[in-house]
Amino acid sequence: MDGYIKQKLANQVRTNLIFPKGRYFILITHKTDKPLKKGSIIDVETTGLDPQQDHIITLGILKGNQARILQLIKPNYTRFQNLCHYTAQEQPKPHHAYASQFEQQFLRTNTATSDWHDLNQYFEVEYDYENPLRRCRLADCTTHPFPSEPYDIDGPQVPQAWQLWLRTKDANFLTDIVWHSLCDLLRTQQLVARKRF
Numbered sequence: 597m598d599g600y601i602k603q604k605l606a607n608q609v610r611t612n613l614i615f616p617k618g619r620y621f622i623l624i625t626h627k628t629d630k631p632l633k634k635g636s637i638i639d640v641e642t643t644g645l646d647p648q649q650d651h652i653i654t655l656g657i658l659k660g661n662q663a664r665i666l667q668l669i670k671p672n673y674t675r676f677q678n679l680c681h682y683t684a685q686e687q688p689k690p691h692h693a694y695a696s697q698f699e700q701q702f703l704r705t706n707t708a709t710s711d712w713h714d715l716n717q718y719f720e721v722e723y724d725y726e727n728p729l730r731r732c733r734l735a736d737c738t739t740h741p742f743p744s745e746p747y748d749i750d751g752p753q754v755p756q757a758w759q760l761w762l763r764t765k766d767a768n769f770l771t772d773i774v775w776h777s778l779c780d781l782l783r784t785q786q787l788v789a790r791k792r793f
Contacts (some may be wrong), residue, residue, distance in 0.1 A: 601626070602745050605778065606771040613669065613767055620672040621679070624665040624774050631661035632785055635713075636687035639694070639780045640680065640702050641754045641773055647701040653758050655680040656777035658785060659688055665777050667770060671762065681705075694734045694784045715787040734783050741782035748779045 605624060612622035636659040644650030651673035655666040666683065668676045684691070684703050689711045693699045696714040700706070716734075733750075740746045749757060749772050761769035 601742060602775055605774055609771045609774060610767050620670040621666050621668050621676055624667060626663040626778055628661045628663055628782065632658055632788065635690040635692055637692045637781050637784045637788065638684050638687065638699055639777055639784065640699050641777055642702055643755045643758060652677055652680050652702050654773055654777050655683060656781045657687055658781040663778055663781050665774050667774055692784060692788050694787065715784060715791065718791050734780060738783040738786045741779055749776050
């Protein structure tokens with residue numbers, strides 16, 4: 597069943613790319629089994645970690661039982677950044693994010709606002725004494741939302757997948773980014789349910 601979900605996303609990506617008609621982004625949707633009871637989950641995928649020089653390429657939003665993913669398809673970064681900023685602001689509050697400061701910096705949102713709930717501070721993972729600089733990852737404290745289809749690129753692989761898409765126009769690279777964003781939204785939903793905001 598899960599493999600069907602990834603294939604359905606891949607079909608949405610390919611269908612949206614057939615006649616882009618000058619569009620610079622596509623919209624991918626997915627209905628979840630369990631609704632988010634309050635607020636919204638926001639996730640961004642970017643070309644890197646520095647909001648001063650890197651760009652948003654994906655905006656994932658989960659509210660109620662609907663996941664929506666805006667995926668950039670042409671490097672129109674400023675226009676997409678503005679779209680993401682306004683789209684995120686319109687979502688129901690509170691905004692939940694696994695590492696909200698990251699999302700807020702890229703979305704040009706005030707990081708001191710109480711409208712955002714940062715979730716990575718609530719869930720500890722086993723400390724890695726071999727690598728003290730290792731950052732806790734979302735996958736370390738959640739289960740994969742689609743156990744029969746566990747393959748998912750890591751966040752640090754997203755910029756590479758984006759560059760490969762730009763170079764080859766192979767829709768599989770966009771599908772990998774969209775699939776990663778959906779999995780992150782659903783993993784974050786697990787944390788919201790455990791915290792019971």
